Amino acid sequence: xxxxxxxxxxxxxxxxxxxxxxxxxxxxxxxxxxxxxxxxxxxxxxxxxxxxxxxxxxxxxxxxxxxxxxxxxxxxxxxxxxxxxxxxxxxxxxxxxxxxxxxxxxxxxxxxxxxxxxxxxxxxxxxxxxxxxxxxxxxxxxxxxxxxxxxxxxxxxxxxxxxxxxxxxxxx
Numbered sequence: 001x002x003x004x005x006x007x008x009x010x011x012x013x014x015x016x017x018x019x020x021x022x023x024x025x026x027x028x029x030x031x032x033x034x035x036x037x038x039x040x041x042x043x044x045x046x047x048x049x050x051x052x053x054x055x056x057x058x059x060x061x062x063x064x065x066x067x068x069x070x071x072x073x074x075x076x077x078x079x080x081x082x083x084x085x086x087x088x089x090x091x092x093x094x095x096x097x098x099x100x101x102x103x104x105x106x107x108x109x110x111x112x113x114x115x116x117x118x119x120x121x122x123x124x125x126x127x128x129x130x131x132x133x134x135x136x137x138x139x140x141x142x143x144x145x146x147x148x149x150x151x152x153x154x155x156x157x158x159x160x161x162x163x164x165x166x167x168x169x170x171x172x
Contacts, residue, residue, distance in 0.1 A: 019031070019034065022034075043136055044132060044133055044136060047133030047135060047136040048108065048131055048132070048133050050108060050133070051107070051108050051109035051112070052107060052108065052109070053107070053108045053133045053134075053135050053136075054105075054106070054107065054108075054133065054134040054135050055104075055105070055106070055107070055108045055111055055131045055132060055133050055134060056103070056104065056105045056131070056132055056134055057103075057104040057105070057111050057115070057129055057130060057131035057132070058101065058102070058103060058104070058129070058130050059101070059102045059104055059114075059115050059118065059127070059128070059129045060099060060100070060101045060102075060126075060127070060128050061074075061099070061100050061102075061118055061119065061124050061126065061127045061128075062093070062097055062098070062099050062100075062124070062125045062126040062127075063097070063098055063100070063123050063124050063125055064096050064097055064098075064123060064125065065092075065096065065097070065098045066096060067122075067123035070121070070122075070123040070124075071098075073121060074100065074118065074121065077114070077117060077118060077121070078102065078114075081106075081110065081114050083106065084104050084105065084106040084110055084111060084114055085102055085103075085104060085114075086102075086103040086104065086105050087102070087103050088100060088101060088102040088103070089101045089102075097125070104131075105134075108131065108133070111129075111131060112129070112131075115127065115129040
């Protein structure tokens with residue numbers, strides 16, 4: 001990080017002690033790292049409220065697969081917005097219940113509408129959507145020095161107007 005700002009904050013001592021304890025429990029190296037993550041989370045939460053923001057998300061649903069035609073309905077709903085559903089995983093939890101996990105990407109309102117439509121489908125027992133605004137990631141999650149940086153031991157230059165995989169060597 002090339003541009004660090006140091007600032008003072010006045011906070012009640014019991015709140016700082018509780019925050020430090022939680023930060024340590026969560027594995028943060030120091031208070032600055034924990035506070036940085038809190039700031040990112042707050043900025044993400046605000047960005048996630050914008051219906052026009054580009055988001056990625058994980059939708060998990062649990063249902064009873066013995067419910068007639070439910071599996072077909074879920075598949076049909078996903079196909080109707082195939083550009084939003086990047087992939088899905090189907091797991092048999094037990095003799096009666098299935099877990100379906102979908103990776104979604106698109107405009108926030110479209111992702112939310114799909115999640116709401118699937119969650120309100122008769123036979124869905126549990127549904128959970130977790131989203132992250134893609135628009136704010138480049139500005140809040142890591143800084144770059146003129147697009148030169150290293151990921152997992154390999155150095156490369158690229159502009160951030162397209163996606164890239166920080167965990168491996170493949171780039172879109």
